[in-house]
Amino acid sequence: MNTYPKKLNSTDIARLAGVSQATVSRVLSGRDKVKEATRLRVLKVINESGYSPNPFAQAMRTSQSRxxxxxxxxxxxxxxxxxxxxxxxxxxxxxxxxxxxxxxxxxxxxxxxxxxxxxxxxxxxxxxxxxxxxxxxxxxxxxxxxxxxxxxxxxxxxxxxxSNFDGAAQIARYLVAQGRQRIGFINGPLDRTTLADREAGFRHALAVSGRDIPPQLYAQSDFEPEAFRQAAIDMMASDTPPDAIACGNDLIAIGTLNGLRSIGAKVPEDVWVTGFDGIEMTGWDVIDLTTMRQPxxxxxxxxxxxxxxxxxxxxxxxxxxxxxxxxxxxxxxxxxxx
Missing domain, CATH: 3.40.50.2300 (Response regulator)
Known part of the structure; x- marks a missing residue:
């Protein structure tokens, strides 16, 4: 319980704890060594009084705003x-x-x-x-x-x-090794280095395997609500629909899954889908997404x-x-x- 009659400043804290104002500052910053008994005495007064340091005054004294x-x-x-x-x-x-x-x-x-x-x-x-x-x-x-x-x-x-490049390359190798024949790729804005590096790594690994991404199985868009959903629908409507779609990140993959579900395409029976990032919701039963997790x-x-x-x-x-x-x-x- 706060029994102190007014809002205290650091000078008041120093007086009540029987220390200098500089010692109070050292205790608050946690950067300088203070005797344990002294530190505990200052903290006791701070806790009992509900004292909160002024961040602007603190910034002026230390050249840091914390x-x-x-x-x-x-x-x-x-x-x-x-x-x-x-x-x-x-x-x-x-x-x-x-x-x-x-x-x-x-x-x-x-x-x-x-x-x-x-x-x-x-x-x-x-x-x-x-x-x-x-x-x-x-x-x-x-x-x-x-x-x-x-x-x-x-x-x-x-x-x-x-490792965006290497991670995406691993996904491509996995899809090829598991016998996927028509591999599509849906990506977001390429001015994001993460997405650009992932696409580059994916394409590189496919090329090493003697494969590429057919033009009709590639889509790239800004992050608009319907963009990735529609991209998946359009791919499945092509003359050679994909049997796997890799996506630049998990959000794109979720939009892709939404589009596939809307037209009755079954995952993974008709088409496989992969993401990248490893966000928590990809592990939900309703999503159940294969992905590359970042730490x-x-x-x-x-x-x-x-x-x-x-x-x-x-x-x-x-x-x-x-x-x-x-x-x-x-x-x-x-x-x-x-």
Missing amino acids: TVGVAVSRITNPIVPEILEALAQNFTAFKRRLLVWNTDSEGEDGLIQAIRSGTIDGVIFTAASHQTKAIKVALEAQKPVVSFNRYLEGAACDQIVS IDVMAADAARALIDRIEGRYIQPKVVEYPTEFIVRGSTTHAAQ
């Missing part, structure tokens, strides 16, 4: 909430607040203002190809930047990605650590880390992985 930004795109894609949840858990452990910008709907202006004003200490970009202006501003301002799930050629920032939790932990390391000045050389993916075979293809 807030990080995350820029996202296509927040309706189920992988985005999964990424945000994983990042939030990690930054909470680092005692950092998270601000999220959906640049599809909000644009980049608010994010750019936050970068320039010092409202945030660093930024994780999850859709870098759509946030190029903000990235440029952040790098010019020497603000710590991490690109998550996007590869930026030559960018002077940390980049955390998965989002591990990638988020590495991205958060990379950003905090840069904020704290612990290293300078940018790094690119590529994580292997995991092939998950489910009912949309039925056969064992190769």
